Amino acid sequence: MLPKNIALCLAVVLAVFAIAACSGAEQPQYDTGASSGADIPVTVPALSEKAQAGETAFNANCALCHGPNAAGTGLGPPLVHKIYEPGHHQDFSFRNAVQNGVQAHHWQFGNMPPAPQVAEDDIERIICYVRELQRANGIFDDERGLAAC
Numbered sequence: 296m297l298p299k300n301i302a303l304c305l306a307v308v309l310a311v312f313a314i315a316a317c318s319g320a321e322q323p324q325y326d327t328g329a330s331s332g333a334d335i336p337v338t339v340p341a342l343s344e345k346a347q348a349g350e351t352a353f354n355a356n357c358a359l360c361h362g363p364n365a366a367g368t369g370l371g372p373p374l375v376h377k378i379y380e381p382g383h384h385q386d387f388s389f390r391n392a393v394q395n396g397v398q399a400h401h402w403q404f405g406n407m408p409p410a411p412q413v414a415e416d417d418i419e420r421i422i423c424y425v426r427e428l429q430r431a432n433g434i435f436d437d438e439r440g441l442a443a444c
């Protein structure tokens with residue numbers, strides 16, 4: 296009888312530990328696993344003309360990693376994501392990313408190589424495209440976020 300009780304106690308204790316371990320492992324705000332952010336559902340709004348041109352340039356130069364509709368892939372993060380809102384990643388950080396590349400810091404996909412083939416006008420169009428997607432998906436709701444458009 297006693298061993299059975301002890302076994303039961305042990306099982307309960309272990310279960311409590313397991314639950315504590317899981318719920319206690321709270322993710323730091325921006326520490327997203329490589330797969331958890333990839334390929335998120337994105338609502339595509341009616342795009343402005345500039346954003347449509349941006350989409351074309353994006354699909355040619357960025358979608359390989361950032362995915363169609365900037366929803367992310369196994370190679371790169373979604374740009375329709377709270378961490379890329381205009382207040383945290385201003386437009387210059389997009390220009391900088393394209394021109395100089397990015398050292399991996401938010402995710403675990405590795406570094407982003409620079410994309411020197413993308414002309415400055417196209418970078419502006421791409422920023423406009425990503426901002427319109429972001430706004431349609433509730434990442435921000437301030438007109439100023441659409442400055443590139």
Ligand code: HEC
Nearest residue numbers: 356357360371388389392399400401402404405406407410
């Ligand atoms: C070869 C894959 C790849 C391609 C192609 C690529 N990116 Fe990235 N990009 C990444 C990865 C990976 C990160 C995330 C780095 C991190 O923060 O961990 C990233 C991050 C970014 C960021 C965030 C920069 C920051 O300051 O944190 C922006 C903006 C961005 N990419 C824009 C673009 C645009 C625009 C294009 C197309 C011109 C593009 N990327 C093409 C892989 C790519």
